[in-house]
Amino acid sequence: MTRGVRSWSHLRAAAPCKRSRADRPDEPLLRAVTAAIQTDTELARQYREVLLQPQMAAVAQRLERGGAVDPDAAAELLLGPVLHRWLLRSRAFDHDWIEQHVDRTLRGAEVD
Template sequence: MGPDASRRSDRARRAILSATRDLVAEVGYTRLTIEGIASAAGVGKQTIYRWWHSKAAVLFDAILEVNSQEEGRVALPDTGDLESDLRLVLRGTVATLIEPANDRLQRAVTAEIQTDTVVAEELVRRLLRPQLDACAERIKIGIRAGQVDGSVDAGLAVELLFGPIFHRWLLRTGELDQTFADGVLDMVLKGLRPR
């Protein structure tokens, strides 16, 4: 019996995604190339093109893998306690953003989306929108359960929750930690509670 081709393919895929994350953090998206990814991953370019149509597609799969997310599928906790569920999500967001390797990767992508609208739209479609929509849906469940005022715009509430976290991360205006995430949540929830 010969080597397992699926295992070999999975190893190659993981090596490509890891190399992509490392390279984009090191050289930025503009200087990232399929050739560079292939070389760093120890695979041929044709292996990458068999699975992805562009370097942006490889990059977003690398980001999705870091965030343990399948494209378009985000599961938020629903314990019945909205505050506990949102606290878990916000703390997880902070932990992901401040992890050094992920921080470099996210900063490289954030810099790129300032000038490349195609990459920005792809980021929103594949990563950001599914996360925001899942969080908004969890808030709507909180509305139906009477934990959130019925007049609340769930999409705006999500922006109020995550906006300060991303602002602090992006501009490095202060400590980004669980205490900050908890403070943001506590303040936003005051405005969301039933009147």
């Protein structure tokens, strides 16, 4: 597991601790698109093809390089709770939570 943990330091370092997604000027637009894709199947398809799938693939590739047994599932483990916090505005994205979440993801991803 040591090899995988070392390769994850870039996730912790790059995590958006200082500025939450809600502070970004594009946040209202992203929320509007998120709401619209619930009822607009064509927009949902475009969102998946243009934004979601390439981003998930990039995250999965990084997880695979870190030794994740199932990188696609690990990408969902990593990003699902982030989307949940953002979408429901349930809690902040502080540094401690991000560190703990990355650690949880590593354990759940069964990093070699």
